[in-house]
Amino acid sequence: MKLGDLGEFGLISRIAANVAGGNGVITGIGDDAAVTALTPGMQLLTSTDMLLEDVHFRLSWHDPYRLGRKSLAVNISDIAAMGGIPLWATLSLAVPANLPLDFLDEFTRGFLSMAREHGVTLIGGDTCSSRNGLIISVTIMGEQHPELIVRRSGARSGDEIWVTGTLGDAAQGLALLEGTITPSRQGRGGVSGEACDAAEQFLLSRLLDPTPRAAAGRSLAEAGLVSAMIDISDGLVADFEHIAELSGVGGTIRLDAVPLSPAFRSVASVLPTSPYQHALTGGEDYELAFTAPPANHEKIVKLMKKCGIDGVPVGIVTSLPGVRVVAPDGTEYIPQSHGFTHFT
Numbered sequence: 001m002k003l004g005d006l007g008e009f010g011l012i013s014r015i016a017a018n019v020a021g022g023n024g025v026i027t028g029i030g031d032d033a034a035v036t037a038l039t040p041g042m043q044l045l046t047s048t049d050m051l052l053e054d055v056h057f058r059l060s061w062h063d064p065y066r067l068g069r070k071s072l073a074v075n076i077s078d079i080a081a082m083g084g085i086p087l088w089a090t091l092s093l094a095v096p097a098n099l100p101l102d103f104l105d106e107f108t109r110g111f112l113s114m115a116r117e118h119g120v121t122l123i124g125g126d127t128c129s130s131r132n133g134l135i136i137s138v139t140i141m142g143e144q145h146p147e148l149i150v151r152r153s154g155a156r157s158g159d160e161i162w163v164t165g166t167l168g169d170a171a172q173g174l175a176l177l178e179g180t181i182t183p184s185r186q187g188r189g190g191v192s193g194e195a196c197d198a199a200e201q202f203l204l205s206r207l208l209d210p211t212p213r214a215a216a217g218r219s220l221a222e223a224g225l226v227s228a229m230i231d232i233s234d235g236l237v238a239d240f241e242h243i244a245e246l247s248g249v250g251g252t253i254r255l256d257a258v259p260l261s262p263a264f265r266s267v268a269s270v271l272p273t274s275p276y277q278h279a280l281t282g283g284e285d286y287e288l289a290f291t292a293p294p295a296n297h298e299k300i301v302k303l304m305k306k307c308g309i310d311g312v313p314v315g316i317v318t319s320l321p322g323v324r325v326v327a328p329d330g331t332e333y334i335p336q337s338h339g340f341t342h343f344t
């Protein structure tokens, strides 16, 4: 069967058939609007993201299952960055007529697997045909107590700047796909070809199937440990600049403190350029960057451990505006670009 035989309503029923009820969902897919109820005392968080073929993804690189997962993951990441609990999502698709139905089935399977992992229920959406590639638009809703919601505007001079996980993996994965980094089948400096392949697979999975730091974001907020938070979608420097701007502060990031994965290091070791370019300004890691008073340091370390991820301080919030990156010898490191932006 082809998409054309199925039609719009057929496609919607095909997706809806795999969706069960969920938290706070009173009426899900099928009526003119979904009906949902927030937990009493909570406020609604809403965020939306569009993914466009050949702007955000390429069908030759992104398999449909992981594309479905990522479409929701990037939205969950935004709720995590507010310290919220993700609850509901809508999914709208503009689909080229020639897209195989199998692709949509796999995409939906991926999307719903990510939803299940994070307790998110698909409550609606829209489908239409596209003349210019696949367009995916997801809106996510979540909730949190008003006093626990973490904004970008709360950083104070003297706070530590933290990041979760490792940075630059997704950017290196993208560089591998784009061919700006040459894959190394012969092995690198005594490292076997197999180990190189494993490193490359890790970097690619960080790009194609990112893990939103939902538990960490929520736990940090609920413990009241952080003053400002953002998810790293456009690179640490660019994303921390958003915190700095809205908080009326600046920041100093220590180059040698930026956490790098073993896979990242092994690939970076054979590159002629500084590895930090990808780590500081590469997009799509979907880790969290947050600020917190130094007094909360030990509690944050413990909480991160409990969430099963690493969190490390990488710098300090300054009253001086602007974001500086400082190398171990005290010199300032100037990244070649600040991070990914559209329309430039």
Ligand SMILES: [Mg+2]
Binding pocket: 077, 078, 081, 230, 231, 233
């Ligand atoms: Mg964000």
